[in-house]
Amino acid sequence: MNFAIVGCGFTAKKHAAAINRIPEAKMAAVCDMDESAMEQYKEYGAKAYTNYNEMLADDDIDAVCICTPACSHTMLVEQAAASKKHIVLEQPMALTLDETERIVEVCRNNDVKLTVVQPVRFRPVVMELRKIIDAGLLGNISHASARINLNRNMDFCKESLSRGAKQHEAGGVMGQAIDYLDLLLWFMGQPDEVFSMAATGFMNMEAEQVAAGLIRFESGAIGTIETSTAVYYRNFEESITIFGEKGTVKIGGPKALSFEHFNIKGLSETETETIMEKVKSDPWGIPGHEQTISDLIQSIKENREPLVTGEDGKSALELVQAFYESARTNSPIGMKRGVLI
Incomplete structure (x- = not known):
């Protein structure tokens, strides 16, 4: 599966390292408004985007790791789900319960898998x-x-x-x-x-x-x-x-x-x-981010819910x-x- 990372701050490094260790995963793209933040990901062969919608239009990308602040999660999830990309979402899922409902619902309606990162x-x-x-x-x-x-x-x-x-x-x-x-x-x-x-x-x-x-x-x-x-x-x-x-x-x-x-x-x-x-x-x-991403891949293969679901993130x-x-x-x-x- 080809993964893209959105938001290239500190947490994104954990996602990139995890994807790089998983034989069934490839880091295909990164996206950030700051071009310099994406420089370090060139070693993975990832294509750099400053435009999120342009990245989502890439049919080769199967899943998106969202590593931006929680205030932006809902909009980014809605756009990714509409583009039929599976989603790895950093916690907290969002800042309000209404937003978590929207996140869970939009993923369900677009038939994409959603897993929330709870590495502990x-x-x-x-x-x-x-x-x-x-x-x-x-x-x-x-x-x-x-x-x-x-x-x-x-x-x-x-x-x-x-x-x-x-x-x-x-x-x-x-x-x-x-x-x-x-x-x-x-x-x-x-x-x-x-x-x-x-x-x-x-x-x-x-x-x-x-x-x-x-x-x-x-x-x-x-x-x-x-x-x-x-x-x-x-x-x-x-x-x-x-x-x-x-x-x-x-x-x-x-x-x-x-x-x-x-x-x-x-x-x-x-x-x-x-x-x-x-x-x-x-x-x-095995680091929690690696297990989370590996499990997402398996949940897609087996057509089951991930081990940590959107409902779990919502409950927290x-x-x-x-x-x-x-x-x-x-x-x-x-x-x-x-x-x-």
């Missing part, structure tokens, strides 16, 4: 935890917690106009914690109620730097999340912990790549060590918006099957 799902330690939950080894889950405490200084914000700007909702929840909100949904199921607080922290920026919240899931389990981009002076932690009646498992570290705590009833010491060593031997595994954004609304109103926000009520 594909880390070996996260996939092992998902297997443990699916096998019922933790029993009923009582609660879960996620903590994302990072350093994102003014230099980071200046790299993109969207970072730290309230109109782009590019604070800690939308910009950094959305991957872990997605994991909480993936592990815990549908949310029922959200309550959160947020603050701007130390830097002179509009969007939140610090936020904390509670989630009640339909199962009755409780989730907590703490996120900050104001940590001195470097990234401190990314972690998620699941507490069940038969065990407790924590994924942690600066990048959430290993098990920090692993105690499950009925698992022998040897079995426990085998699982932990398996993850430790290859903590990054619904939870983000519930956090923002709760912080704005200082009140709990009810959700019915993931939708704000």
Whole structure:
């Protein structure tokens, strides 16, 4: 399959490297209004376009990786879907729930595949935890917690106009914690109620730097999340912990790549060590972007939904918006099957 990348900033490099590693994929084109931003992609043999519609008119292009700021996603997806190009969409999918609905609908109506990039799902330690939950080894889950405490200084914000700007909702929840909100949904199921607080922290920026919240899931389990981009002076932690009646498992570290705590009833010491060593031997595994793009290719071949769908991306954004609304109103926000009520 021939892929094109739209928006040649930092994230585009991950897509280009992923496409280059996949035998069934070729990087055919890049598109950006800044011609100099596309120079580095000539080594892949990619054709450079400054006009998006002109690129979409190229019948050799099968799929488009959209790596632009979220405020532009809806328009770009609509045009790509109308041109019958399959779509790899960076998260957040969009800035509003109405836009996510439009994105999902336009892809469905044009019979093109849509997958949303949630690379943390594909880390070996996260996939092992998902297997443990699916096998019922933790029993009923009582609660879960996620903590994302990072350093994102003014230099980071200046790299993109969207970072730290309230109109782009590019604070800690939308910009950094959305991957872990997605994991909480993936592990815990549908949310029922959200309550959160947020603050701007130390830097002179509009969007939140610090936020904390509670989630009640339909199962009755409780989730907590703490996120900050104001940590001195470097990234401190990314972690998620699941507490069940038969065990407790924590994924942690600066990048959430290993098990920090692993105690499950009925698992022998040897079995426990085998699982932990398996993850430790290859903590990054196959990069999430590579697995996402490979899965899109397979989903087209097998005529099935991708592993991470537009609906998944929409659910994560619904939870983000519930956090923002709760912080704005200082009140709990009810959700019915993931939708704000």
